[in-house]
Amino acid sequence: MNIKNKEIYPDCLSITRTVEVGGLTKSQLMQKMQQHSILMNELGEKLFTDDYFTTSAKTFSLETVELTIRDLGLPKGDTLTKIYERANHLGLELCPLELGPYLRLGYLDQPEGKSSQQHQAPNGSITVSSETLNNEENFPKGFYLRRIKGDLWLRGYIADEHHVWDPDDHFVFVKQSGAIV
Template sequence: MVIIDGLNREELMKQLQQSSIHLNAYAEMLLADERFMISSTRYSLHTVELTARNLGFPDGATTEQMFTKAQQLGLKLCPLELAPYLRMQYIDQPEDMEGEVRHNQAPSGSVTVASEPISEEDTFPKGFYLRHMHGELWLRGYCADDLHSWNANDRFIFVK
């Protein structure tokens, strides 16, 4: 279960900083964008972590294919604001020991928060993923076009 505290944008950014959460430029873009909706009400969500393989895609799939399948299974996409709260609460995420750079692929050990993009532009971040590397917790934004294919072992968070 993830608790969304109903913080305003300034309070949320301060809390991320106080929690020693690192952000990449894409995450900063998403958090600063006026389309990034923040609820002023405190609420909680039950989440589930699945791989593309768990969703029935042993060879991987596009974002649309996976999100459609998840919804057919009764899962929902996460509100975008869930990602920073999940990052602050998921402090025991296993560390990425590989540390390898994988271009145009989700980094090893990362967990992508399944959410609707706030922009259709390919150059604007589509969402967030969580990563733990070099002893530091990261909330990172990512860009991907509609043709991007996720690997079978890529991990995602959905709402139950």
């Protein structure tokens, strides 16, 4: 059975989570991820250790929304720029980059993903929408969460401004404060 969801946010299936962010230094955050056996790829480590990636000293809560690109009203997928513009129009904001590690720590029961094609978001992965720290071609653009063979990953990814994301790729955004949806 193939069910097509023709509704767009907020009238679509989505997953909301309240995520506690902040309160740890980068080294404390890394230690906490290691305690939970969370792995990082080389791009994730490069992004995490970059001087521009900072953590908040204060703890705060964010209400996140996980949905597909199709749920944003983009049935053919689109580029990050268009995806982010559309999400903003629908009352969603980009996540602070530090949300990635905290979301990974809070989502330890992520289902197993399947293998995927090269240059595509892996099946079962969740991309954390965020501003890019560096526009260099080979610098990671953000984090995504994945479970592979039972292992939890916080991975970095590279995508240029022409890359078209699949309509079924999952992204996480933050609900705009005061947004009426």
